Amino acid sequence: MNALTLWFHKLGSPPYFYRFAGRLLPWLYGVSLLVASVGLYFGLVRAPADYLQGESVRILYIHVPCAWMSLFGYLTMAGAGFIAVVWRIKLAELIAMACAPVGAAFTFVTLVTGSLWGRPTWGTYWVWDARLTSELVLLFLYFGVIGLYRAFDDPRRGARAACLLALIGVVNLPIVHYSVEWWNTLHQGQSVRLMGESSMHSSMLVPLLMMALATHVYFFASVFARARVALLEQEGGKEWVRELARAGASA
Amino acid sequence: MGARARARGSVRVSHTPFIVAAYLVFVLVFAADALAPWLARRNVLARLHSRLVREQRGGANERP
Amino acid sequence: MTPGAPATAFVALLRRDLLVFWRHRSDALNPLVFALIVVTMFPLALGPEANELAPIAGGVTWVTVVLASLLSLDALFRSDAEDGSLDLLVASGQPLALLAAARLLAHWLGTGLPLVLAGPLLAALLGLPRDAVVTLGFALALGTPLLSLLGGTCAALTVGLRRSGILLSLLVLPLTLPVLIFGSGAVEAAVSGAAVQAPLLFLAAGLVLALPLAPLACAAAIRLNVS
Numbered sequence: 001m002n003a004l005t006l007w008f009h010k011l012g013s014p015p016y017f018y019r020f021a022g023r024l025l026p027w028l029y030g031v032s033l034l035v036a037s038v039g040l041y042f043g044l045v046r047a048p049a050d051y052l053q054g055e056s057v058r059i060l061y062i063h064v065p066c067a068w069m070s071l072f073g074y075l076t077m078a079g080a081g082f083i084a085v086v087w088r089i090k091l092a093e094l095i096a097m098a099c100a101p102v103g104a105a106f107t108f109v110t111l112v113t114g115s116l117w118g119r120p121t122w123g124t125y126w127v128w129d130a131r132l133t134s135e136l137v138l139l140f141l142y143f144g145v146i147g148l149y150r151a152f153d154d155p156r157r158g159a160r161a162a163c164l165l166a167l168i169g170v171v172n173l174p175i176v177h178y179s180v181e182w183w184n185t186l187h188q189g190q191s192v193r194l195m196g197e198s199s200m201h202s203s204m205l206v207p208l209l210m211m212a213l214a215t216h217v218y219f220f221a222s223v224f225a226r227a228r229v230a231l232l233e234q235e236g237g238k239e240w241v242r243e244l245a246r247a248g249a250s251a
Numbered sequence: 252m253g254a255r256a257r258a259r260g261s262v263r264v265s266h267t268p269f270i271v272a273a274y275l276v277f278v279l280v281f282a283a284d285a286l287a288p289w290l291a292r293r294n295v296l297a298r299l300h301s302r303l304v305r306e307q308r309g310g311a312n313e314r315p
Numbered sequence: 316m317t318p319g320a321p322a323t324a325f326v327a328l329l330r331r332d333l334l335v336f337w338r339h340r341s342d343a344l345n346p347l348v349f350a351l352i353v354v355t356m357f358p359l360a361l362g363p364e365a366n367e368l369a370p371i372a373g374g375v376t377w378v379t380v381v382l383a384s385l386l387s388l389d390a391l392f393r394s395d396a397e398d399g400s401l402d403l404l405v406a407s408g409q410p411l412a413l414l415a416a417a418r419l420l421a422h423w424l425g426t427g428l429p430l431v432l433a434g435p436l437l438a439a440l441l442g443l444p445r446d447a448v449v450t451l452g453f454a455l456a457l458g459t460p461l462l463s464l465l466g467g468t469c470a471a472l473t474v475g476l477r478r479s480g481i482l483l484s485l486l487v488l489p490l491t492l493p494v495l496i497f498g499s500g501a502v503e504a505a506v507s508g509a510a511v512q513a514p515l516l517f518l519a520a521g522l523v524l525a526l527p528l529a530p531l532a533c534a535a536a537i538r539l540n541v542s
Contacts, residue, residue: 056266059270101284101287108280112276117269229292232296246303
């Protein structure tokens with residue numbers, strides 16, 4: 001068994017993951033904060049305003065990365081969920097369930113920033129365009145996973161049920177997305193997208209990609225932090241947790 | 252610019268409050284999202300700590 | 316029929332489910348009555364003008380059908396879970412996906428098929444033109460099995476929970492949105508004279524995808540809740 005496989009197996013052990021994630025967390029938060037600050041500086045200060053949309057295009061630097069992360073979050077949740085359902089690995093269950101609230105937060109921010117972007121651009125706070133409607137359905141799917149998980153008394157069974165639901169949802173996701181696109185073109189409503197067809201100038205692309213990186217790193221930071229808490233709650237009786245508790249409340 | 256806009260029939264709304272609101276929502280939501288697991292972890296450890304202390308005291312009282 | 320063969324088990328379970336359904340056939344009318352009441356609510360809420368109701372007739376009927384098919388989902392596995400029959404099904408050694416398929420088929424025969432027959436009538440009450448009514452029938456015939464497949468799988472996920480009625484609806488409804496979109500899209504196409512094949516084919520494609528996959532997911536959910 002080579003070193004990488006060995007390390008992977010070790011990672012499945014709760015105390016090892018707890019310590020490993022704990023050491024990684026400050027770096028993850030720090031990097032995401034740093035990259036976000038630089039990215040937002042470039043986006044808010046250095047990049048130009050849009051010819052047509054004016055200053056409000058600056059909302060793009062948070063709206064688009066959050067939209068990407070809302071989708072990435074669901075895919076990650078489904079991936080971890082697949083491992084959890086097939087192999088019943090507890091850590092996979094916890095990671096999958098930790099992805100849900102973070103992904104839902106990204107989805108929520110995508111919707112709100114999209115709405116706030118739409119107001120000066122289109123004149124209304126909400127339009128039933130394909131992208132926003134798809135995003136809203138994604139939020140419902142997240143709520144379903146979270147709701148199902150919390151409805152169970154047994155957290156491990158609840159996690160596996162919610163993971164199965166996430167898998168069903170992930171198969172449904174492209175179907176929902178496509179059907180909403182189809183529905184939107186059918187009704188000839190909004191043909192204006194929040195982002196135009198024009199290719200993006202590098203002065204806008206760079207901050208956008210930096211924000212994308214920052215949100216990715218933040219996603220993992222938040223997921224690891226939540227997984228650690230869930231680990232403590234579920235392993236409460238085990239010796240390694242008692243050691244931590246004995247050492248003091250803020251270990 | 253304003254006169255022309257009004258003549259065209261469209262008045263430009265100031266974009267600044269929307270940009271501010273959007274960034275505010277972003278910062279607040281993720282500050283809350285980062286804070287929640289940190290607070291929860293402290294809660295869990297505090298609860299476990301007090302439970303351990305109670306068990307030790309209780310164990311001492313049970314001895315004949 | 317060879318005893319112990321999967322096909323025999325499938326037929327046996329289907330027969331038993333249909334028999335149970337027949338014995339409670341007044342309960343089985345509930346989704347239909349619900350659909351009728353809901354359809355009645357729209358003219359009461361919006362006014363009886365035919366030219367206001369007719370444009371929304373297809374959409375209203377579809378939403379009503381989706382909601383009505385939800386009603387009988389919660390009880391789909393519950394009584395079997397309570398009296399232990401579900402454990403027997405899992406332990407029977409028969410392919411659980413096949414048994415789940417039998418249950419989902421029974422649900423469609425008991426709830427979906429009546430809605431396929433009643434839906435066009437309800438839409439006609441709201442003033443949907445004749446051609447569109449026929450298209451609606453086809454769309455419902457393709458869509459209601461999808462509703463049973465998706466809904467039944469979610470019912471299996473929540474079978475162990477107390478008071479899961481609302482949660483079940485929240486889980487099922489987002490998954491059924493594509494069915495709603497293509498189903499009512501077909502009706503709108505029929506009304507406006509556009510091609511109805513595209514949305515109907517999408518429904519058919521969805522059904523072809525769901526027919527093997529949903530029973531498998533349903534079986535996994537049952538096993539999860541029974542173990």
